[in-house]
Amino acid sequence: MNPLALSIAVGDYDRTRPLASGAVRIDGVDPLMIFLTPEEIFFRAFRSQDFDVCELSLSSYxxxxxxxxSPYVGMPAFLSRAFRHNGLYVRTDRIKTPQDLKGKKVGVPEYQITANVWARAMLEEDYGVKPSDIRWVRGGVSQPGRPERVAVSLPADIHIEDAPEGTTISSLLAAGEIDGFMAQKVPALGPGGHPHVGRLFADPAETAKDYFSRTGLFPIMHLLGVRRTLVDKHPWLPTALLKAFTAAKELAVGALTETGTNKATLPFIEQSLEQARALMGNDFWPYGVDANRKTLDAFLHHHHAQGLSKRRLSVDELFHPSTYETFKS
Structure with missing residues (x-):
């Protein structure tokens, strides 16, 4: 049988590069690996289903x-995870604490993106700031006119408006037209930044560590998806993909331990790895359903509570049944 030719669009990460280099093979598949930004992948996947296999926004999915x-079936390979305490910027001349955001205007590139679901959940649970307490302004981070990639119908108590034509949420923040900024990227403020724009949390890394210590949650941003029509025709495919993506991730984590010659161009890699394992355990970036059930269930709760999913999904609806168990020798 000839290998199945598939287009696979993912971000260019250490945990995906072994699939492109051939260090990890996908059983029965001849992959065309396409490295793109997640934003482009998500837009093309949900608008025109351009890829056979691709990275997906957890929220949009x-x-x-x-x-x-959904034209795609999920697999529990979580290609992107991040604590989002570092994605909250404010006008520091007005906002000193999270509670100061009540009644203020906060810009978002899209209301439904995964990073913002987690950030809103954290603001509500830890600081008592509900989504309805904020006036939301939607616009591109650095380019005007960004739409929601998937249509959402928000609760009546959510106040959201589009940024004025020709403006971005970064420019509105710099001009003082909005009070805060919530996104997975830093605001585009130009060289040197802005004297009155800074992070809401002075030390977002320490704040995130405290969050994990209290909740045990390492927020999931993206999962892997395969075109539903392909799964119907080739039911073996999800297992083969999960096996390969898991092996690629394990190679990437293993490379971090090779401290004689660092594989990443960043000092103190070994200390960061030791700290992550001390706080989060040896498998600090787990794939699979069972190891992530608590995190996924928390996300689904907030996703529905924020009005983004019209019914409360269960964890077991998200993934192909064959990906729940893997072969062990």
């Missing part, structure tokens, strides 16, 4: 799953 019209 859940919107489509709740609507019953």
């Amino acid at each position: 859940c919107v489509k799953m709740a609507n019953g019209d």
